[in-house]
Amino acid sequence: TQPTNNPAIRSDKPIPYDIPVFDDIASERRHRKERLAAAFRIFGRFGFSEGVAGHITVRDPEHTDCFWVNPFGTPFSHIRVSDLLLVSHAGEVLQGDYAVNQAAFAIHSGLHMARPDIVAAAHSHSLHGKAWSALGRTLDPITQDSCIFFGDHVLFDDYTGVVTDPEEGKRIAYALGDQSAAILRNHGLLTVGASVDAATWLFVTMERSCQAQLLAEAAGQPIVMDDETAASTHRQVGGDFASWFSAQPLFEQILRSLRRVPPGFNRPVHGSASRWKNPVDRGQLALRRRRV
DSSP: OOOOOOOOEEEEEOOOOOOOOSSHHHHOOOOOOOOHHHHHHHHHHOOOBBBOOOEEEEEEEESTTEEEEEEETGGGGOGGGGGGGEETSSEEEESSSSOOOOHHHHHHHHHHHHHOOOEEEOOOOOOOOHHTTTTOOOOOOOOOOGGGGGSEEEEEOOOOSOOOHHHHHHHHHHHTTTOOEEEEEEEEEEESSSSSHHHHHHHHHHHHHHHHHHHHHHHOOOOOOOOOHHHHHHHHHHHHHHHHHHHHHHHHHHHHHHHHHHHHHOOBTOOOOOSSSSGGSTTTTTOOOOOO
């Protein structure tokens, strides 16, 4: 095992994870779908569901004008790889047995079309995110973690009701610009990333940052960092690699708890290309529903 050469890690020792690389499209697609199903399990664990609202998508690596998404109404905590839908940017369900949430199609198709760099996007009506969104404000850099979003999130200040029109999705994408997250006023949070892992982590930590600021402002007057300190902190804790890396413990915990496998499961071997230490990568065992 060789030490990581990532400049963000100043150590002669390796980190426990490698960003996976793939020998073929099929392996990459399988990996993205497995991570997507795991992301829903994480959302379920954190209680981010609100009835049938909420969706996470990942772009198909071959058919880049299509994305994988959860079927409408399936509980986050039950979603398996086999449940996922493949949906085109025109709204056609190309693979899968159930209907797609029209809000998911409207929002995510606009994002994926406007931003080719976006691999994954996440949105739900999480409690503290929607509470903060009602204030019509962006987050302040009051904690180290909130600096993840310093200069990298926007306020979409135009709530017009449930999003069902693809034009609304395009307006959200336009407002997002090249940022990593948006606060949708009177609605909730939206995060995007270069991987399912990154988009998922950004959503989790943005929800917590909303909670932290709500608590701080309820207790008193938070001290807001100066722009120079916040920007410097953002360079250390923000960005695609930091978001991907920060997500790994969440994915390790949720997947190990579901599959009951020993340490080392689903972890890429250093220097390998899409070869994993556990045969579950072949897909037959991916995120089976627990039997109780």
